[in-house]
Amino acid sequence: MFCSVREWHPILPQGGMPFVRGTLSVADSISEWLGRSVSWFAFALILVSVYDVVLRYVFNKPTIWAYETSCMLGATIIVAGWGYVLLHHGHVRVDVFYSRMSTRKKAIIDVVCGLLLFFPLIISLLWTSIPWMVDAWVRNEVMVETYWYPPAAPIRTLLVIGLAVFTLQGIAQFMRDLHLLIKSEPL
Amino acid sequence: MIELSPEIITVIMLGGILVGVLLGYHTGIVVGAVGLAVGYMLLGSTVFELIYQRFYSIVLTYPFLAAPLFIFMGAMLERSGVSETLYEALYVWLGGLRGGLAITTVLMGTILAACVGIIGASVTMLSLVALPAMIKRGYSKSLACGSVCAGGTLGILIPPSIMLVIYGPMALVSVGKLFMAAIFPGLLLSFLYCTYIAVRCLLQPKVAPPVPIEERRISFLKKTIKVIIAVVPTAVIILSVLGTIFFGLAPPTEAGAIGAFAATLLAIAYRKFNFKTLRETMLRTLHITSMIMLIGVMSVAFVGVFMSARCGNVVQDVILSTPGGKWGVFGVIMFIIFMLGFFIEWIGIVFIIIPIVTPVGTALGFDPVWFGMMICVNLQMAFMTPPFASAIFYLRGSAPKELGITMPDIIKGVVPFVLLIIVALALCTLFPQIILWLPGQMIR
Numbered sequence: 001m002f003c004s005v006r007e008w009h010p011i012l013p014q015g016g017m018p019f020v021r022g023t024l025s026v027a028d029s030i031s032e033w034l035g036r037s038v039s040w041f042a043f044a045l046i047l048v049s050v051y052d053v054v055l056r057y058v059f060n061k062p063t064i065w066a067y068e069t070s071c072m073l074g075a076t077i078i079v080a081g082w083g084y085v086l087l088h089h090g091h092v093r094v095d096v097f098y099s100r101m102s103t104r105k106k107a108i109i110d111v112v113c114g115l116l117l118f119f120p121l122i123i124s125l126l127w128t129s130i131p132w133m134v135d136a137w138v139r140n141e142v143m144v145e146t147y148w149y150p151p152a153a154p155i156r157t158l159l160v161i162g163l164a165v166f167t168l169q170g171i172a173q174f175m176r177d178l179h180l181l182i183k184s185e186p187l
Numbered sequence: 188m189i190e191l192s193p194e195i196i197t198v199i200m201l202g203g204i205l206v207g208v209l210l211g212y213h214t215g216i217v218v219g220a221v222g223l224a225v226g227y228m229l230l231g232s233t234v235f236e237l238i239y240q241r242f243y244s245i246v247l248t249y250p251f252l253a254a255p256l257f258i259f260m261g262a263m264l265e266r267s268g269v270s271e272t273l274y275e276a277l278y279v280w281l282g283g284l285r286g287g288l289a290i291t292t293v294l295m296g297t298i299l300a301a302c303v304g305i306i307g308a309s310v311t312m313l314s315l316v317a318l319p320a321m322i323k324r325g326y327s328k329s330l331a332c333g334s335v336c337a338g339g340t341l342g343i344l345i346p347p348s349i350m351l352v353i354y355g356p357m358a359l360v361s362v363g364k365l366f367m368a369a370i371f372p373g374l375l376l377s378f379l380y381c382t383y384i385a386v387r388c389l390l391q392p393k394v395a396p397p398v399p400i401e402e403r404r405i406s407f408l409k410k411t412i413k414v415i416i417a418v419v420p421t422a423v424i425i426l427s428v429l430g431t432i433f434f435g436l437a438p439p440t441e442a443g444a445i446g447a448f449a450a451t452l453l454a455i456a457y458r459k460f461n462f463k464t465l466r467e468t469m470l471r472t473l474h475i476t477s478m479i480m481l482i483g484v485m486s487v488a489f490v491g492v493f494m495s496a497r498c499g500n501v502v503q504d505v506i507l508s509t510p511g512g513k514w515g516v517f518g519v520i521m522f523i524i525f526m527l528g529f530f531i532e533w534i535g536i537v538f539i540i541i542p543i544v545t546p547v548g549t550a551l552g553f554d555p556v557w558f559g560m561m562i563c564v565n566l567q568m569a570f571m572t573p574p575f576a577s578a579i580f581y582l583r584g585s586a587p588k589e590l591g592i593t594m595p596d597i598i599k600g601v602v603p604f605v606l607l608i609i610v611a612l613a614l615c616t617l618f619p620q621i622i623l624w625l626p627g628q629m630i631r
Contacts, residue, residue, distance in 0.1 A: 036466075038473060045255065046444050046447045067249065070249065074255065078476060078477045081476065085477050085478050094530060094531060096574040097210070098211020113207070113213075117216050120220060120223060121216060125242060128235040128236065128238070129239055
């Protein structure tokens, strides 16, 4: 549902499958940490734009780097946030029917759609983005939107990191749903 | 690679989305995966490159940056406590009228709409502040709920609006023009809502008893001074953001950055600013931006496949085959969007449907700004019509439980306001100047 922010309950260790549980909480911590760190980019985005506006209108000397820096900050906020939002159950669902289902039915839908939709889509996107990242470093690819010509490698790398964390968080949620389905109790 | 006629592919793709989305899985993932699957059948492994290219260019789109900036600004302004002060003042000024509190609610919604660009924030605030006040005073529950939903929903129409920030680049229309175009339709809706409430309360005095005079006897002067301190700085920020856009001094993105910066300074001045506030505001910004843009990226990838399979032409042909000339076609488009609004929310509609129907509107000779604004006003209904109505969702989520609000109360309350939106749509069709006058006055 549209930006429904539900409380996130950290999974407390309570015996049984400690290794899996430990791995899942590592995945959660990574998504949480990445989201919190990258949220500072939102503040940086404001400062960069304001700095540029002041230089342009007050000193008549616009920067050449503000435009593309802003774009890169924005792109990082978007992609690095995906794992964080997934962790906090914030991605949009049309829950006309979903909200009325039992926990078990919800888990079935999430497991099946995870296998058929989430993993093929996100992993193929991650897989395609890696050669682009490598290529950007090897060929010193530059961005050509402005006369600044910044290297494209850093942003292509950040996109790969964001997608990787999103995939990881997707695996963590998938494991939880699967456990719920098999053992009929939350992991 | 399989040879299929575009008609069949269109049915598979749109049907696939509908089934997947209604199952309740993440909308963005469903849309992207349907695009990937059909794209792989048609284009083979090129589809991976297509999706990556779309992904890369969408996340780096400059005009979309206005979204996080306006979300940040709205979240910061919310913290400065301006809405509570304003509500208290309006309560004192209008409480004596029959239905005064419901009118206050709509006016609050209108003013909040100019601070925040999303509906969650304004509906939540109205449900927490205005709804309990109305119900405690003996207002009918349905009128109270209806005015909260209708007033709160204005948040996504009146600029700065995140929906318009997204709409602009998708339809290749200037976001600044859309902002200006939205002001009068927004005010028209607000006016219609207030008139309806006033008339209804005149005819049925029982639904909205006036607030007793004892509760309104607060020093008028003191109150007014308090309101001025609270409201004037916020009003200055909002008006300068919109003014900057109107006079063509800066694009919406830069205006948004200035607005967000000014809102932060204002929070500091009101001593409401600390590390926790900043962190929460930034996280909210990240959360909403990346949630919207997951659907954005995936929808754009989907549309890429859809168009390359020439399905766009199929949809356009179907729409254009409607009898009744250009207005018949227009009616069908509006009807489709209204129906989609029952099930999908605006993010999906704007990212998927707009690139497909905008060429039709242009081909028929409709002004793109007018066309877009009609769709956005139409989408106002989507927020209030169950089963999938964001405004109702937020109201139910945040209204205090002891008020005992039920779904029938809400639905009964929302119906008249939905009809008023239809009236507004009719007025904007008969008098397109309501939409087009202000953007026509812009410098650039």
